[in-house]
Amino acid sequence: xxxxxxxxxxxxxxxxxxxxxEPAPTPSPGEIAAAAPASDWIAIAPSDLLVMDLAxxxxxxxxxxxxxxxxxxxxxGWIGNIRKLAAxxxxxxxxxxxxxxxxxxxxxxxxEKKPLPEGLAAVPESEYVVSRTGAAGWxxxxxxxxxxxxxxxxxxxxxxLWGWPxxxxxxxxxxxxxxxxxxxxxxxxxxDTGSGAELYTVIGHxxxxxxxxxAVVGRVIGGIEHLSSLPRGTEAxxxxxxxxxxxxxxxxxxxxxxxxxDQPKFEYLSTEGDSxxxxxxxxxxxxxxxFIRPAGGADICNIPVPVRPVAAK
Amino acid sequence: xxxxxxxxxxxxxxxxxxxxxEPAPTPSPGEIAAAAPASDWIAIAPSDLLVMDLAxxxxxxxxxxxxxxxxxxxxxGWIGNIRKLAAxxxxxxxxxxxxxxxxxxxxxxxxEKKPLPEGLAAVPESEYVVSRTGAAGWxxxxxxxxxxxxxxxxxxxxxxLWGWPxxxxxxxxxxxxxxxxxxxxxxxxxxDTGSGAELYTVIGHxxxxxxxxxAVVGRVIGGIEHLSSLPRGTEAxxxxxxxxxxxxxxxxxxxxxxxxxDQPKFEYLSTEGDSxxxxxxxxxxxxxxxFIRPAGGADICNIPVPVRPVAAK
Numbered sequence: 001x002x003x004x005x006x007x008x009x010x011x012x013x014x015x016x017x018x019x020x021x022e023p024a025p026t027p028s029p030g031e032i033a034a035a036a037p038a039s040d041w042i043a044i045a046p047s048d049l050l051v052m053d054l055a056x057x058x059x060x061x062x063x064x065x066x067x068x069x070x071x072x073x074x075x076x077g078w079i080g081n082i083r084k085l086a087a088x089x090x091x092x093x094x095x096x097x098x099x100x101x102x103x104x105x106x107x108x109x110x111x112e113k114k115p116l117p118e119g120l121a122a123v124p125e126s127e128y129v130v131s132r133t134g135a136a137g138w139x140x141x142x143x144x145x146x147x148x149x150x151x152x153x154x155x156x157x158x159x160x161l162w163g164w165p166x167x168x169x170x171x172x173x174x175x176x177x178x179x180x181x182x183x184x185x186x187x188x189x190x191x192d193t194g195s196g197a198e199l200y201t202v203i204g205h206x207x208x209x210x211x212x213x214x215a216v217v218g219r220v221i222g223g224i225e226h227l228s229s230l231p232r233g234t235e236a237x238x239x240x241x242x243x244x245x246x247x248x249x250x251x252x253x254x255x256x257x258x259x260x261x262d263q264p265k266f267e268y269l270s271t272e273g274d275s276x277x278x279x280x281x282x283x284x285x286x287x288x289x290x291f292i293r294p295a296g297g298a299d300i301c302n303i304p305v306p307v308r309p310v311a312a313k
Numbered sequence: 314x315x316x317x318x319x320x321x322x323x324x325x326x327x328x329x330x331x332x333x334x335e336p337a338p339t340p341s342p343g344e345i346a347a348a349a350p351a352s353d354w355i356a357i358a359p360s361d362l363l364v365m366d367l368a369x370x371x372x373x374x375x376x377x378x379x380x381x382x383x384x385x386x387x388x389x390g391w392i393g394n395i396r397k398l399a400a401x402x403x404x405x406x407x408x409x410x411x412x413x414x415x416x417x418x419x420x421x422x423x424x425e426k427k428p429l430p431e432g433l434a435a436v437p438e439s440e441y442v443v444s445r446t447g448a449a450g451w452x453x454x455x456x457x458x459x460x461x462x463x464x465x466x467x468x469x470x471x472x473x474l475w476g477w478p479x480x481x482x483x484x485x486x487x488x489x490x491x492x493x494x495x496x497x498x499x500x501x502x503x504x505d506t507g508s509g510a511e512l513y514t515v516i517g518h519x520x521x522x523x524x525x526x527x528a529v530v531g532r533v534i535g536g537i538e539h540l541s542s543l544p545r546g547t548e549a550x551x552x553x554x555x556x557x558x559x560x561x562x563x564x565x566x567x568x569x570x571x572x573x574x575d576q577p578k579f580e581y582l583s584t585e586g587d588s589x590x591x592x593x594x595x596x597x598x599x600x601x602x603x604f605i606r607p608a609g610g611a612d613i614c615n616i617p618v619p620v621r622p623v624a625a626k
Binding site for chain 2: 099101102125151152153154155156179180181189190204205206207208209211212213224225228229230231232283284286289290291292293294295296297298299301302
């Protein structure tokens with residue numbers, strides 16, 4: 001027998017029972033997502049994708065990282081800056097400068113001297129959160145009724161909303177959560193909130209203590225292995241010591257600025273539908289054959305919103 | 314100004330205020346641990362360390378991974394097997410066979426044909442947990458009174474006990490938790506529990522749904538970057554496709570079997586003392602200068618027990 005060793009987290013094909021007398025299958029979370037109807041999948045607009053092409057690896061293979069920007073109403077001040085930085089090709093020729101194990105990979109201008117484009121906003125700390133009763137004009141209460149279960153953990157309540165893991169404060173605040181792959185904005189000491197020119201992504205256990213302290217502006221949905229498997233930096237906080245250790249960034253673009261044939265296409269499973277509710281329940285109560293004791297719960301970062309590339313037609 | 318970018322997680326030096334009129338410092342968790350008296354640090358016996366030497370890297374640099382075995386009374390059946398496998402030099406010439414992003418690195422015999430040493434125990438599933446009121450002869454209730462706070466999360470209650478993150482069931486069960494760096498025993502389908510010959514370590518967000526479903530037998534306390542930065546496998550579940558992708562394991566030994574000069578030395582911060590209680594509180598309520606809003610809580614895997622190498626004398 002081929003060793004199974006550890007349960008799959010990836011999607012696998014979902015097989016219906018052949019006869020009514022067979023026991024009902026207990027699909028894994030990935031199988032539930034794979035079996036969801038096409039109507040439950042939402043295409044991500046190319047204008048909401050940030051495409052980072054690193055220099056090819058030692059064997060000459062391309063390394064592309066695709067980041068989905070956080071949906072409105074979250075973090076839009078910084079995301080406006082990021083769109084300007086990408087349009088100005090500001091990141092081209094910058095580099096990956098820091099890889100700290102079980103924490104973050106960070107990129108930007110290692111020299112800290114490259115002039116920023118004009119017109120970037122100075123975003124206030126108040127925009128780390130949004131108010132669900134505010135004047136933004138979006139009906140959060142209605143959306144939440146149709147959404148995934150509310151989870152309580154030592155940090156806050158949280159819920160998957162509009163395709164994103166979202167924290168929910170007792171004071172009516174909502175904020176995007178730092179899970180594995182989250183992309184955030186590096187900053188100096190408060191009240192600085194960062195411009196968006198220095199970005200990082202999480203490559204370890206979710207650093208939820210950063211929630212409401214740093215802006216989350218996106219999540220890596222493709223190619224995170226090109227970041228997470230980089231050599232760790234040996235200086236304090238995982239910064240690289242020498243120029244030669246840094247991975248050059250060839251370019252960062254909003255996908256809609258790329259030639260059509262070069263635009264990556266992704267879709268995510270709606271968090272407001274029945275498929276996601278079943279998926280979330282299965283993440284919290286693993287009943288697929290490998291498991292003997294379902295946990296009875298899962299934290300928000302262990303219920304990652306399914307995202308997948310859209311096959312070319 | 315040098316960009317701070319993100320708060321440190323590493324220990325830094327702790328400076329006392331120079332005059333009484335200065336504001337009291339708000340030390341980071343790492344500073345609290347670094348300032349703990351020597352009496353709060355507990356040496357780890359070489360007989361409880363598993364030392365894995367990988368083949369040198371492409372530049373010829375050695376790659377050593379040090380694993381602390383889970384303390385009694387947890388998982389001792391599998392740990393007995395692991396001691397026998399190490400004594401038989403069984404892992405020498407085996408390899409790292411699987412690297413799945415945000416999940417696990419796994420090692421053992423890729424051929425699945427290497428005979429196991431005689432006398433390995435078949436450990437029952439009941440040993441995934443221990444009873445705190447059982448006949449094991451250890452006074453868990455007393456230890457828990459002096460220990461770190463009890464945390465409730467979607468999985469279970471949990472607490473740092475005897476230097477380890479431990480889950481606490483309502484039914485009186487205790488079990489070691491799957492955090493980043495946890496080492497567990499690969500297995501086939503239930504009721505198989507694995508021998509200990511196939512091991513994995515966590516390199517992503519804590520897969521707590523594996524708790525009580527797979528045996529946790531240790532944690533990586535040194536050199537995890539030699540595993541977490543390996544290229545991800547491209548086959549299902551992150552297995553490597555070809556022999557050439559696998560990283561050879563030169564040897565795995567219990568440290569006490571190594572020459573004295575080659576034995577790694579580590580110590581951990583007692584989880585039953587005041588320093589750990591202050592450290593845990595600071596992890597849950599970050600008051601060091603970078604933070605503007607303390608979280609008010611932390612999950613058990615975000616309060617990692619401080620472990621550090623002991624400097625040679």
